[in-house]
Amino acid sequence: MICRSLKRVQRVRSPVRAMPAAVLALSLLSGGCDRGPGEPRDPAGGGAVEGVGVPESAATERRFALIELGGRAGDDGARADVIGLHISADRLRSSLALIPEAQWPHVLILCVDSLGGALREVAPLADLIAQLQERGRVVVWVRQAWSAAALVALAAEERYMTSDAVIGGAVTVVRSRDSDSAVTGEDLATALKVGEEVARRGGVEPLVVRAMQTPTPLSVDVAADGRLSWRMDLLGARIVNPAGEVLALTSRDAAELGVSRGTADDLEELLRLIDQTERGSDGQELGAVRWVRVGQAAADDQRACRDRMAAALERVVVLLPHVEMAMQHAAAAPDAQERDRQIARVRALLEEARRLVQESPAIGLYTACTPDWLNARDAELRAVASVRSPADSGEGASPDAREK
Numbered sequence: 001m002i003c004r005s006l007k008r009v010q011r012v013r014s015p016v017r018a019m020p021a022a023v024l025a026l027s028l029l030s031g032g033c034d035r036g037p038g039e040p041r042d043p044a045g046g047g048a049v050e051g052v053g054v055p056e057s058a059a060t061e062r063r064f065a066l067i068e069l070g071g072r073a074g075d076d077g078a079r080a081d082v083i084g085l086h087i088s089a090d091r092l093r094s095s096l097a098l099i100p101e102a103q104w105p106h107v108l109i110l111c112v113d114s115l116g117g118a119l120r121e122v123a124p125l126a127d128l129i130a131q132l133q134e135r136g137r138v139v140v141w142v143r144q145a146w147s148a149a150a151l152v153a154l155a156a157e158e159r160y161m162t163s164d165a166v167i168g169g170a171v172t173v174v175r176s177r178d179s180d181s182a183v184t185g186e187d188l189a190t191a192l193k194v195g196e197e198v199a200r201r202g203g204v205e206p207l208v209v210r211a212m213q214t215p216t217p218l219s220v221d222v223a224a225d226g227r228l229s230w231r232m233d234l235l236g237a238r239i240v241n242p243a244g245e246v247l248a249l250t251s252r253d254a255a256e257l258g259v260s261r262g263t264a265d266d267l268e269e270l271l272r273l274i275d276q277t278e279r280g281s282d283g284q285e286l287g288a289v290r291w292v293r294v295g296q297a298a299a300d301d302q303r304a305c306r307d308r309m310a311a312a313l314e315r316v317v318v319l320l321p322h323v324e325m326a327m328q329h330a331a332a333a334p335d336a337q338e339r340d341r342q343i344a345r346v347r348a349l350l351e352e353a354r355r356l357v358q359e360s361p362a363i364g365l366y367t368a369c370t371p372d373w374l375n376a377r378d379a380e381l382r383a384v385a386s387v388r389s390p391a392d393s394g395e396g397a398s399p400d401a402r403e404k
Contacts, residue, residue: 116170118148219234
C-alpha cells in the first residue's frame with residue numbers, strides 16, 4: 001500500500017488547509033514541489049553557523065549533523081524522492097553509521113522533503129527515529145511532508161518547518177494497472193493504527209493524524225491557558241478540517257496547533273530556534289552555543305543512496321518495454337538462430353531487472369517490475385524457446401532453443 005500525496009490545497013474557513021478526498025490520482029513521481037520566487041535557501045546553506053555570531057572563546061561547542069531525507073536532484077524539481085524507494089530506514093541507518101561515535105552530534109537534524117511513498121516503510125523509519133532519540137536530540141525539519149513522509153515526520157518528538165512547508169494529506173491507496181483507490185475496511189484500519197502509533201511517539205493529537213489519513217471533521221476549542229480540546233465534529237470554536245476533507249497543515253497552522261515548534265527557512269535560523277532550548281548534560285541552561293557541523297560523510301552517503309535508487313528506477317522503466325519487444329521478436333523469429341539471439345537478449349534484460357528489484361524491492365510499487373512479473377516473463381520465455389518453427393532444421397540448435 002502507498003500513502004498518496006494530494007497536490008491540490010483548498011482554503012477553508014480557518015487558516016488550516018484541507019485536501020479534497022477525491023483528488024487521489026497524483027503520481028508520487030511527478031513534480032509539484034518546485035519552489036517559487038520565495039524559495040528558501042538550501043538546507044545546507046545558511047550563515048556562519050559555527051558560532052552564530054558568538055566569539056569562539058565565549059561559546060560552548062555543540063555538534064550537529066544535517067541529513068536530507070528526500071529532495072530534488074536539481075533546481076528544476078524533476079525528481080521527487082519518495083519513502084520506501086529513495087528513503088528507507090536501512091539506508092539511513094547505514095549512512096549514520098559513518099559518523100564516528102566520538103563525533104556523534106548533540107543534535108541530529110533530519111530534513112524531510114518528500115511527496116510520500118510506501119506505508120510499509122513508515123514503521124521502520126519511526127522505529128529508527130525512536131532509537132536515535134535514545135542516543136540524543138533529533139530534530140525533524142520539514143520542507144514538504146506529504147502522505148507517508150508526513151507520518152515519518154510526525155513520528156519525531158521535535159519538528160520545525162519552513163515557511164512554505166505543508167504536512168499531511170496522508171491517504172493510503174492501493175495501486176492497480178488502471179487507477180488507484182483509497183483503502184477501506186481492514187486495510188484502512190491498519191493504516192490508521194500506524195497513524196495512531198506515530199501520533200503517540202511524536203506527541204501529536206491523534207485526531208489530527210487521523211484527519212490527515214481519512215476524511216474526518218475536526219474542530220478545536222482553545223482554553224484561556226492555551227490548552228486545546230479537540231472534537232471530531234464541527235462544533236468547536238475553530239474549524240480545523242471540514243467534513244469530507246483530508247487535512248494538510250501549513251507551517252503557521254502547524255505551529256498554532258502544536259504540530260510544529262516553529263518556522264525556519266534556513267539552517268542558521270533553525271539553529272537559533274534549537275539554541276533557545278538546548279541544554280547541557282547536567283540539565284542547566286547553556287550559555288552561548290557555537291555550532292559545529294559533523295557527519296558530512298553520512299549526509300553525502302544518504303544523497304548518493306537516493307541517487308542510486310533514482311537511477312535504478314529509471315533503468316527499470318527503460319528495461320520493461322525492451323523486454324516486451326525482445327519477447328515479441330523471439331516469438332516471431334524466422335529461424336532458430338534469430339530466436340536464440342532474441343532469447344539471449346531477453347534473459348540478459350530480465351537478469352538486470354531482477355538484480356535491480358532485489359536491491360530495491362520498492363521498485364515494484366512504482367512499476368510493473370515485481371517478482372511475479374519477472375517469473376511470468378521467465379515462463380513465457382521457456383514457452384517461446386520450446387516452439388520450433390517450420391524453418392528449423394532441428395540440427396545445430398543451441399541448448400537455449402531446445403529448452404523445455
